[in-house]
Amino acid sequence: MDPLDWIGDELERLTASYLLREPTVISSTSGPEIVIDGKPLVLACSNNYLGLAGDYRVVDAAMIAARRWGAGTGASPLVSGLTELQRELEGKLAVLESVEDAIVFSSGYLANVGAIQSLVGQGDAVFSDELNHASIIDGSRLSRARVNVYRHADADHLRSIAARGGYRRGLIVTDSVFSMDGDIAPLAEIAEVAREYGLMTMVDEAHATGVIGPGGAGAVEALGLGDAIDVKVGTLSKALGSAGGFVAGGSRLAVWLRNRARSQVFDTAPAPAALGAAKSALDIVAAEAWRRERIVELRSLVVDDLREAGFEVGSSDSAIIPVMVGESRVALELAAAVREAGVFAPAIRPPSVAEGAARIRLTVMATHSDSQVEQIISAFASARPGRAS
């Protein structure tokens, strides 16, 4: 008997409950149009919101950085050195976020895990929105602090939990834009609770960096709350079209993370190509506000038209548009029908979302053409909601 036989049993269970997932192999860049099995499809689920992953300037910057700095970095910054390239990128991120310093990680996932684990420990408390990203959940568990989950976007519930006390340090942590619903956390009210109880605040801007705020710094900037938020996390992997993550804040915080965030200390510094690409993307974010404006335009167009076609669409404040379905099986059928009509946007099922909350998570990109957006809308309209229920 093979000791891994249990995996086969588990996989059968997943398949039977419509929860087995496998990545679709694509043969193109992840732009507004992708190619699957030789067939072009409109991509309507990417987090490459500004279309920069395939932008020739960003790709050129990656190649130039690789030529100048090499393909890899060889060790973590504390061991074999921090390249000037990475330090320049960190400086640019600090400027974007209007803070003293920023530190780059190999991914946003690692930025969250490292930040939380270095800010709280045994005897401390994390206060976490129930819909926070998996990397926040994992970082909270790793920290060994007590994790207190509050109802989604409910600052009153947060306050009532924080008021119980019994902890040394407390950290409130929330996504700014929630990844599966596209709504924005009530950051002003959360900051108020933090002030009342002397808690640290950490906001994950993964879906907001480059997309939201007049300068693309995120929702904290858009709401004018820069001074009220202690720790800002962002990613280089979504709107910035590259790979990596960062934490931005005061210089003490940066020095602390450089020393104590295990995902920084024990992780090889990101590849120069990724750093160079992100630097170039930041220049484009600053210079081309039209990309953010187009996302706002396209979102309202798609939301209005899908509602008119009878779909239940959540209340999004970002590039993310949840088309709510419910049952995993129905979500899979809708995704298949939409794909038949030339649009790629897969079903999102548990555990990515709650049981019974399966959906298609649509995203609009600044580089979607008008006709591509029309194709997305008509693909859904012809799939008709509820048809399979």
Ligand SMILES: *Cc1c(COP(=O)(O)O)cnc(C)c1O
């Ligand atoms: C994608 C995401 C991350 C992780 O960022 P990566 O750079 O992809 O590792 C963190 N937080 C949220 C809310 C995300 O959506």
